Amino acid sequence: MEKTFSYSQLSTFKSCPQKYKINYIDKIFSESESIEAFMGKRVHEVLEWFYLQKRLNEKYIVFDKLVSKYEEFWLEKWHDSIFIALCKYDKHNYNKSSVYKLGLLCLRNYYIDFNTNGYFKSKILGVEVKFELSIKNYRFRGVIDRIDKNPDGSIEIIDYKTSKKSKTTRQAKNDLQLAIYLLACKEMYKDATEFYLNLYFLRNRDYVRIKHDSDQIKKVENNIIKNVENIEKESNFYAKESILCEWCYHWKECEVKSSLNPAIKV
Structure with a gap:
């Protein structure tokens, strides 16, 4: 029987073999996620919704529609286990509001670069x-x-x-x-x-x-x-410490961490 893999598995193993073991062998998953990952998912959802519109090439699309959908998805999917890495957090310059605006920037850039007088290819x-x-x-x-x-x-x-x-x-x-x-x-x-x-x-x-x-x-x-x-x-699945640890929420299971991730809960 063929074993099933995904790119995420390859990427996880490369960044930290122990995290791979925790996720894909021990089957331990965390509900916690970084605010950057949360934002990225919402941007993807908006673009998915956008391109599922019927007869898209015949519709004049204003940017406000994308903004409205982004806000809707953001509020609908928000949960209590979203964090900002301690090394990134800045009360005034890098917080929930600023990351939200980064998502808007992504959508704005896409709208500007890929519309032709308000119309999109379909x-x-x-x-x-x-x-x-x-x-x-x-x-x-x-x-x-x-x-x-x-x-x-x-x-x-x-x-x-x-x-x-x-x-x-x-x-x-x-x-x-x-x-x-x-x-x-x-x-x-x-x-x-x-x-x-x-x-x-x-x-x-x-x-x-x-x-x-x-x-x-x-x-x-x-x-x-x-x-x-x-x-x-691989047999050891060693922990590979790096800056990426700041965005990992398996410190409790990790062999080289002695505390929980100090990330800031948003």
Whole structure:
């Protein structure tokens, strides 16, 4: 039976093998989340809602509609286990209100950069597209933010990012998440001859678009399998301390932490 993995699992193991064990082997999950992650989910939900509108290309869309939906999702999904990392918290400059505004900035940038006189393209094949595929002896599953089809029949695979840091074209070409998405889309859309991978860094208005040739596809596919094999052969699952610990809510279970995460509850 094929074991099932996701990009999140590969990423978690790379950042901290012990967190991987806590989450995916011990099955211990925390309801706590960072305010940045919460904001990112709300921005994704707004864009998902937006592109599910019928006959989108015939509608004049004002930015206020996106703002209203963002506020609605923010209030509806807010809960009592949202935190700001202690190293980031600033009562006046980095707080609930400022992160909320970062989400608005992401949506504003998207609206400005992708509308044409208030109208948007609508040749959308899907949003929040779930997939499963096999890569050698392993099964992968995930969700793609958006898939578009161009007039020439080529496919655009789009991944929204709300993080502060962007990626270069070179980094995007080695991005395992995009590679998994590409392999999934090649299975879903067998008639398409060309596939383009897009990273939309909404906060910075930085947009990276790449295309893999057959050699690059083989390279990233081998890298994916190498990452899985590293997980499979791991036995110690050591804790890998870094600045990322500030955004981890498993200090109670962690072998190297002697207290709870001092993050500020919002």
